[in-house]
Amino acid sequence: MSAPARDLHLRLARSGDVDSLVSIDTLVNARPGSEARFILACADNGLATEHILVLTRKGEVQGYLSYTQVLDEATILDVAIHPDEQGQGLGGILLSGSLQQMLDQGLQRCLLEVRESNLAARRLYAKSDFQLDGQRKNYYPAQNGRENALLMSRQL
Ligand SMILES: CC(C)(COP(=O)(O)OP(=O)(O)OC[C@H]1O[C@@H](n2cnc3c(N)ncnc32)[C@H](O)[C@@H]1OP(=O)(O)O)[C@@H](O)C(=O)NCCC(=O)NCCS
Numbered sequence: 183m184s185a186p187a188r189d190l191h192l193r194l195a196r197s198g199d200v201d202s203l204v205s206i207d208t209l210v211n212a213r214p215g216s217e218a219r220f221i222l223a224c225a226d227n228g229l230a231t232e233h234i235l236v237l238t239r240k241g242e243v244q245g246y247l248s249y250t251q252v253l254d255e256a257t258i259l260d261v262a263i264h265p266d267e268q269g270q271g272l273g274g275i276l277l278s279g280s281l282q283q284m285l286d287q288g289l290q291r292c293l294l295e296v297r298e299s300n301l302a303a304r305r306l307y308a309k310s311d312f313q314l315d316g317q318r319k320n321y322y323p324a325q326n327g328r329e330n331a332l333l334m335s336r337q338l
């Protein structure tokens with residue numbers, strides 16, 4: 183089932199989004215980040231190195247994408263859609279909208295890392311034209327030991 187795009191809005195995260203971000207992060211990540219990380223990234227003081235875009239529907243945060251920027255390159259740190267809302271195309275809308283915003287800011291390239299076992303995320307990135315650049319062997323802790331990170335990138 184695909185999400186009606188008319189109800190969706192992509193914007194920079196602000197301090198009022200911290201609770202939603204913490205909640206989604208806790209639901210989707212085995213090792214969630216700290217609340218302090220989100221408070222810092224959402225603060226409107228120009229000091230944050232992590233930038234977060236949120237996808238909202240009728241004002242409710244459905245998911246977020248976070249990234250850092252060095253010169254004209256962005257590195258995606260996290261992409262997450264609330265578990266109740268996955269599988270409706272929201273991840274694709276969040277990713278394509280975020281890549282467009284990066285391009286609009288003058289960025290040229292986008293990089294990321296993904297767990298080899300994360301088939302949903304790999305499918306999402308492949309559909310958005312990310313190419314495999316290489317891998318880091320045994321990079322991530324996993325349930326049964328460790329697993330590889332795939333390194334991917336695309337021109338914006
Ligand atoms: C990855 C994630 C953001 C995708 O969000 P989503 O809204 O479910 O994605 P979409 O509905 O846009 O689907 C994107 C593609 O992934 C596929 N997909 C979704 N879930 C899947 C699964 N469990 N296994 C395989 N493919 C899957 C979809 O079928 C779709 O491909 P298609 O259009 O060819 O059918 C979401 O699953 C998530 O939040 N996961 C937990 C956090 C995470 O792993 N983030 C990535 C870190 S690198």
